[in-house]
Amino acid sequence: MKGAEYFAGQQREISISEFFEKNRHLLGYDNKVKALLMIVKEGVDNALDATEEARILPDIYVSVKEVGNERYEIIIKDNGPGIVKKQIPKIFGKLLYGSKFHRLKQNRGQQGIGISAATLYTQMTTGEPLEIESSTGDGKTHKYKIKINVRKNEPLIIESGVEEGSEWRGVQLRFLTEGLYREYKQSILEYLKQTAVSNPHAQIIFDSPSGRIEFRRGVGSLPDEPRDIKPHLHGVELGILTRMLRETKARTLVSFLTSEFTKVGRKTAKEICSKAEIEEARKPKGINDEEARKLLEVIKDVKLLKPPMDCLSPLGNEVVKEGLKKELNPEWVDSVTRPPEVYRGWPFQVEVGLAYGGSIDSPKLMRFANRVPLLYQQGDCAITKAITGIDWRRYGINGKGIPEEPLAMFVHLVSVWVPFTSESKEAIAGYPVIIKEIKLALQDCARKLGLYLSGKRKYEYHKQRIRTFEKYAEETVNAISELTEEEKERIRKEFMEFINLHNNKITEDEDGGEKETEEPGEERDEPGEKEGKPQDRTSRQVTLERLLQREERPDTDGE
């Protein structure tokens, strides 16, 4: 038998870099096409975050060039605030190092893994370091070549230097990596296209292997700046509470509750202490686990205001609609923004847009989290779960689960912390309240689409009927003439007038009645054409009108 001593000899610490070296698929690097996308995405997301936080309108340059068999050079350059010299090695050469993890703020990045994971993949596949240039605008450009010491999860500086006299400010990255460039559905091109839709304030130039593509700035101002917030008491869990109690600078329990959490006033803090039977003036560090548990018990039943919502910055209905119009040129588009909600104490908000017809020829789903398009893991995403949970037929939209219509669905979730299902940040976890909000937003928008579709179908139904009348016009004219022994020409003329009248009516209805139509009778008043007075409308015409009205029935499709 092998004893515990034997196993003790085998046990040792694992660095996070070693872990992800073995599990690179968890970071999204599970195939060569996707690997190129991941690198571009990490670089562009960071550039957008940095420029937005520094309140600079983003100008981003991306280049992907094939330099050998399945070898690519990727360049990503921004006009952001740059990175100070001291921080450069750790940011790009150490996993789990960043400025966003410890804050509750709506950012594209959260984890502190993204860009160093790209360095790791590059060195694993080609052995090449990441080349960085950074300037904070002080005339100095710091240049680094960096790899990762995987055993230690520490940066390995291969080369460093500084160049003086440049006027540029920002960050430029150059990767030499293994990969494959393709332009199908889940591609760099699609990611940049969708990024342009959700970030109309950004200017992006992409030099792709198949040529230059420019995504021009559509909006001249930055989105509202989302604010940082503190945690909400209703979302806090025991482990976090006890750690916060240990680490706080507050000297009493009451001041701990009011200063470390959002929306807790002195009155509420005192109420919590009294209900938990703990002295208000107790030192937070002295609160034991049993007392912390009691605090949480009490907190559950205390009424608290929802977190402040100025921490969220959705795109807004107009931007969603404009983006969809610009990209897809649909015949109908609308959007819905839900009021903010809370999961685990963290605020989030959902906005959706639906675009129908036009150049859209099949169902298309566009998922976004904090303005970042999500291209993979669609099946695992809360957005897909919400969509498949809707009975679309109730809104006159064909299809079971996913609508089978020329319909583009745009769903955007913003939050101070997006609950991704994995480190590759490709799908949103299915918290029930999140699924519910997405569903409500989609249903609201689907209702509007349903109204449009039923109007459209009604219009097509009438158009079809008029076409039928036209088709049998000659036969009908002959039959009526035979029965009534009236002149054929006169009957034909009246019959055609009747059809034209109804054609005009349908066109008017389609234009919402806004279109100026000819005055009734204008044509009939042409000299020499008119026979009889308007009140002399023949009984045949009246009968035909009645016939039409009687046959008219509302389109019940989809009700």
Ligand SMILES: Nc1ncnc2c1ncn2[C@@H]1O[C@H](COP(=O)(O)OP(=O)(O)OP(=O)(O)O)[C@@H](O)[C@H]1O
């Ligand atoms: N282009 C840039 N300009 C300025 N700062 C940057 C830039 N790129 C990265 N940073 C800084 O480096 C940090 C680490 O970036 P990284 O992408 O690894 O993590 P993150 O963006 O915080 O989170 P995530 O892993 O979710 O992407 C960021 O938090 C940011 O502070």
Ligand SMILES: [Mg+2]
């Ligand atoms: Mg990042």
